[in-house]
Amino acid sequence: MFHRESGYFNTTYKADMALYPLPIAKFAIAAILVLFFVVAPYFLDEYYLSIINLVAIAIVGALGLNILVGYTGQISIGHAAFMSVGAYTAANLATKLDLPFWLTLPAGGAMAAFIGILVGIPSLRIKGLYLAIATLAAQFIIEWVINHTPTISGGVAASIEMPPPEFLGKELVNQAELYYFLMVIMVIALVGAMNLIRSRIGRSFIAIRDQEIAAEIIGINVFKTKLIAFAVSSFYAGVCGVMYTYYLGIANYENFQLITSIDYLAMVIIGGLGSILGSILGAIFITMLPIVIRLLMETFGSIFVDDAALAQVIAQFRLIIFGGLIIVFLVVEPDGLAKLWQNIRNYFRFWPFSY
Amino acid sequence: MTDTAGSGGSVKLKLDGVAKNFGGVRAVSGVSAEVKEGEIFSIIGPNGAGKTTILNMTSGFYHPDEGSINFEGTDISQTLPSKIASLGISRTFQNIALFRGLTVLENLMLGRHVLMKTGVLAAFAYWGPAQREEVEHRERVEEIIDFLKLTDLRKTPAGALAYGLQKRVELGRALASEPRLLLLDEPMAGMNQEEKEDMVRYVLDVNQEWGTTIALIEHDMGVVMDISDHVMVMDMGERISFGTPDEVRGDPRVIEAYLGTTDHKEVA
Ligand SMILES: Nc1ncnc2c1ncn2[C@@H]1O[C@H](COP(=O)(O)OP(=O)(O)OP(=O)(O)O)[C@@H](O)[C@H]1O
Ligand SMILES: [Mg+2]
Numbered sequence: 001m002f003h004r005e006s007g008y009f010n011t012t013y014k015a016d017m018a019l020y021p022l023p024i025a026k027f028a029i030a031a032i033l034v035l036f037f038v039v040a041p042y043f044l045d046e047y048y049l050s051i052i053n054l055v056a057i058a059i060v061g062a063l064g065l066n067i068l069v070g071y072t073g074q075i076s077i078g079h080a081a082f083m084s085v086g087a088y089t090a091a092n093l094a095t096k097l098d099l100p101f102w103l104t105l106p107a108g109g110a111m112a113a114f115i116g117i118l119v120g121i122p123s124l125r126i127k128g129l130y131l132a133i134a135t136l137a138a139q140f141i142i143e144w145v146i147n148h149t150p151t152i153s154g155g156v157a158a159s160i161e162m163p164p165p166e167f168l169g170k171e172l173v174n175q176a177e178l179y180y181f182l183m184v185i186m187v188i189a190l191v192g193a194m195n196l197i198r199s200r201i202g203r204s205f206i207a208i209r210d211q212e213i214a215a216e217i218i219g220i221n222v223f224k225t226k227l228i229a230f231a232v233s234s235f236y237a238g239v240c241g242v243m244y245t246y247y248l249g250i251a252n253y254e255n256f257q258l259i260t261s262i263d264y265l266a267m268v269i270i271g272g273l274g275s276i277l278g279s280i281l282g283a284i285f286i287t288m289l290p291i292v293i294r295l296l297m298e299t300f301g302s303i304f305v306d307d308a309a310l311a312q313v314i315a316q317f318r319l320i321i322f323g324g325l326i327i328v329f330l331v332v333e334p335d336g337l338a339k340l341w342q343n344i345r346n347y348f349r350f351w352p353f354s355y
Numbered sequence: 356m357t358d359t360a361g362s363g364g365s366v367k368l369k370l371d372g373v374a375k376n377f378g379g380v381r382a383v384s385g386v387s388a389e390v391k392e393g394e395i396f397s398i399i400g401p402n403g404a405g406k407t408t409i410l411n412m413t414s415g416f417y418h419p420d421e422g423s424i425n426f427e428g429t430d431i432s433q434t435l436p437s438k439i440a441s442l443g444i445s446r447t448f449q450n451i452a453l454f455r456g457l458t459v460l461e462n463l464m465l466g467r468h469v470l471m472k473t474g475v476l477a478a479f480a481y482w483g484p485a486q487r488e489e490v491e492h493r494e495r496v497e498e499i500i501d502f503l504k505l506t507d508l509r510k511t512p513a514g515a516l517a518y519g520l521q522k523r524v525e526l527g528r529a530l531a532s533e534p535r536l537l538l539l540d541e542p543m544a545g546m547n548q549e550e551k552e553d554m555v556r557y558v559l560d561v562n563q564e565w566g567t568t569i570a571l572i573e574h575d576m577g578v579v580m581d582i583s584d585h586v587m588v589m590d591m592g593e594r595i596s597f598g599t600p601d602e603v604r605g606d607p608r609v610i611e612a613y614l615g616t617t618d619h620k621e622v623a
Binding site for chain 2 (some may be wrong): 012013017020192193196198199200201202203204206207210211213214215216217218219220221222228231232
């Protein structure tokens, strides 16, 4: 996000390897934290906070998918299924065993990671399109199993009501209360992902993506490392599923179907593959897009169609825009929004001297 | 150099009747050889002789169909490449295989992968053991960067470098794992005279100052005869000659393999 600048030299390797080596970046981060943790909750009403909550949840899921697809180069169309594993694991633990969020969150992540490892096993032998199909199959199998196993899905309409998370004896029921809860989890997931990527494990992910043969020769156990990537990615998906379940107050597989997997692929492609910032921008963009479309449609669309038809139109419109954007980004800017942001920043850094 | 250097050392790598077929092609057939501790061992031979296949089997990329490969007393014939790397063998490729999108620094840090331990949880938390390990290994990598005169390029993506520099970075990545046996597949191929001389210097320095045993493939006879302690000559998958550079130079079979006739005097 805020990177190195000439004229500023790090005197130790530790400083050189810091996430944000520039002093100005530290101020910017502090400002963003103050904005979101102090200013925003004070000025925004429930509706806007609920949108930020949705974005925070999406960021966690997008980070997870980007670790697998963007950093390790392994395609997955089953991300939403791993979310559902996390969601139902947490919902069952919370309702049947009364477990608190600080146990349901890691447990949901761990169960999703376990299933993710199983799904990742074929990645040793199959690549690209074939791996995509295998993960697609996993999406449908997991969906089917959850839907047809009452002990997992709770029976009625395959959904389980989730008790609100409790913090220091207080139940977090409304969006404003959930806001801090979800934001803190998101920040932990974000910092963790940045740490992972800049250390030994993250480098081995990228090595496999860039040059699998060379990776193996320099001593990276490719199979084990791919499974680690699947595990970490699914863990993030699982945690994202648990967050969403607390957010909605219900675990329901309908929220974790193929279309959601595609939404998340769109986030990382449009945001930027192999980029933390890209995951964030993609999550913001894809989460906000239907909201903005609805707003525009409700304002101008009612001139042409009635309200019932409008809901249909919005849903279709969203798909068309998604599809179009994915194609545009794949062709024109494969590095996504993150690259566009970088270009803009570079432009202004040298402004008004553009050469 | 003379034939005394390294000739008294213990055996580092031992090939025993190694053979490899690709479909109908017998790429390597019944090759035996010993690489001694601390020496520079060169493999030469015409195109398609099976030289790269020997290195590929030594680094675990392929496994021999017959015979055995022994490194420091351990049979590695059927060992995984990643395991072989952790045993202390590293290599460069005939066609450069760098991580092109990563910087020189990151490529070299990846070279130290086998020496590092940080797992997922420690990496996630970073501050503490993971950071300590990163700094520690960064210091060693910087020494290699200095040694190879790559200081100004450490933050440049490897793919953006000129060919000769990429070869040097690949040597750096191989050195980063502090190997006890270094395999170099045509490290000077495609270089101009000046780059070649630099590369020869680095290879000799690594061998003499760090004591690293080196097995290399090279087509430039002048270089091979200059720097090798022993030379193995291959043709059509077979070992046709072996000895000190002087011994090999005068071997009629070598002259025949290179020139298709025994009428000529010398190879080099
Ligand atoms: N993976 C493979 N599949 C099929 N044939 C192969 C394979 N690798 C090598 N060969 C064949 O084995 C023979 C020896 O190849 P190798 O690459 O070892 O030769 P080389 O001595 O390194 O040649 P050069 O000097 O051209 O690099 C050649 O005939 C080559 O075509
Ligand atoms: Mg070769």
